[in-house]
Amino acid sequence: MCKMNNSVYDCVIIPLNKIHNRAGNITIVEGNINIPFDVKRIYYLYDIPGGEDRGGHSHKELQQLIIAASGSFDVMLDDGINKKIVKLNRPNYGLLVVPGIWRELMEFSSGSICLVLASDIYNENDYLREYNNFKSFRNEH
Numbered sequence: 001m002c003k004m005n006n007s008v009y010d011c012v013i014i015p016l017n018k019i020h021n022r023a024g025n026i027t028i029v030e031g032n033i034n035i036p037f038d039v040k041r042i043y044y045l046y047d048i049p050g051g052e053d054r055g056g057h058s059h060k061e062l063q064q065l066i067i068a069a070s071g072s073f074d075v076m077l078d079d080g081i082n083k084k085i086v087k088l089n090r091p092n093y094g095l096l097v098v099p100g101i102w103r104e105l106m107e108f109s110s111g112s113i114c115l116v117l118a119s120d121i122y123n124e125n126d127y128l129r130e131y132n133n134f135k136s137f138r139n140e141h
């Protein structure tokens, strides 16, 4: 299984297209066309109280594209060795989060919306919600 060679450096910003006219902008995401996976689920976080963090987990298999559809927030990524923080603040850029990466979302601006495109339907068995379990998983795979 090569996927657990995944590092935070595989979590890249993907520039998305933006079609602009006088009535505003439109950005289109098409699975396996401008992102590297098919989209099976979409969810979004909103009405996030000031100072709250979200995330705090890893996935074993799931791939995600995280977009600041409105406002801004920071994504802290951790592969068990390296960490990096990515600021998202434009709706035409997505952050690819590959499997096996611990992530925490923080510093949400007021009224921000975090849009997540996911490669699979919800499966609690795919979650690693305890950091120690995440570390063990990384060591074992």
Ligand code: TYD
Binding pocket: 041, 043, 045, 053, 054, 055, 056, 057, 121, 122
């Ligand atoms: P969770 O993944 O813990 O949120 P976050 O990591 O953003 O803090 O999910 C919060 C709750 O929503 C939890 O009870 C699981 C549920 N949930 C679903 O039922 N389906 C989903 O697709 C997602 C993402 C969460």
